[in-house]
Amino acid sequence: MLRLDGVWKTYRLGAFGTRELTAVRDVSMEVRAGEVVSLIGESGSGKTTIGRMVLGLASPTRGSITFDDVPVGGLRGRALRGYHRQVQGVFQDPFSTFNPVFKADRVFALVRDGFFPSVPAIKWRRRVEAALEGVRLEPADVLDKYPHQLSGGQLQRMLIARALLLDIRLLVADEIISMLDASTRIDVLNLLGDLKTKGLGVLFVTHDLALGTYISDRTVILRAGEVVESGPTDEVFARPQHEYTRNLLAAVPHLHTRWNEPVK
Structure with missing residues (x-):
């Protein structure tokens, strides 16, 4: 479905573009239908x-x-x-996506105006309600509300519902749960898992190893714009081949160990 072959991205910097910054170096990967691929790396690694x-x-x-x-x-x-x-993205901060002076469901009106202008209002309302129910939201709880009246988890799921209105095949989920509390994170991750079973491909961009382990079928580890390791998630985390991956795994906190106790 989605394939990257030897992808580079270089930005020109300075007033006259005399300096260059290479953000992505020779990246090759793919995302298949009904598969979640985690793209994991620290800040500045080129994920976004x-x-x-x-x-x-x-x-x-x-x-x-x-x-x-x-x-x-x-x-x-x-x-x-x-x-x-067919391809949509949902990003890290749901609050920045919504204009605070408009009701949150205006994001659905923009989809209708841009892609389905001939759909009658009543029929569109039914489609929106079905999409909201598909992401485990009660329409009466979120429609006709302003962004400040909703939680981050509700807003994030509304953005996923917006993407689903287009009957997409691939979702780019860029740090979509990093600003949510722990219980809401699990809800959103389980939602992505449900959508995966229906054939949706997901590129799950994150810096969190635990989240990548929880949801993904395959994992790509990125460092300074380069892929240093990739493969089935179980193999990458159980038998990491690259020193960088091993160092990342060693840095993950152990819940059974206090911070001042050596990890055995």
Whole structure:
């Protein structure tokens, strides 16, 4: 479904673009239908840059990104809109996505205006309610509310429901639970698991090893823009081959050990 082959992304810096910053180096990976792939790395490792390129918000400097063998980087206008009917992203801070002066369900109206202008209002309302129920939200609890009246978990699930209204095949989930409390995190992760069983592919971008272990079928470890390890999640975490991966796993806190006790 989604494939990255030898992808690089270099930014030009300075007033005259005389300096270069390479954010992504020779990354190759894929996401299949009904599969969750965790892209794990520390801040500044290039995770979000990869997500933006997958969504067509940035173009690779070198290499190719294809969706069903169609190059993504060159899509424009109607072709890009068609791509976004199949591929959507949900990002880290749900509060920044919503305009506080508008009711939160305006995000659904924008989808209707952009993709389904001919759908009657009553029929669209029913579709929105069905999408909300699909992400375990009660429509009466969230519709016609302002963002400040809803929790972060409710807003995040509304954004997932917005993506599902387009009948998408791939979701780029970029740190979507890092700002949520522990119980809500599990709800959102379980929701992604349910969507996976229905055939949705998920690129799950995170810096949290535990979350990646919990949800993903395959894992890609990113360091300074480069893939240092990838494979089935169980194998990557049980038998890490790269020293960086081993160091990451060693740094994970042990809940049964106090901070001032040596880990045995």
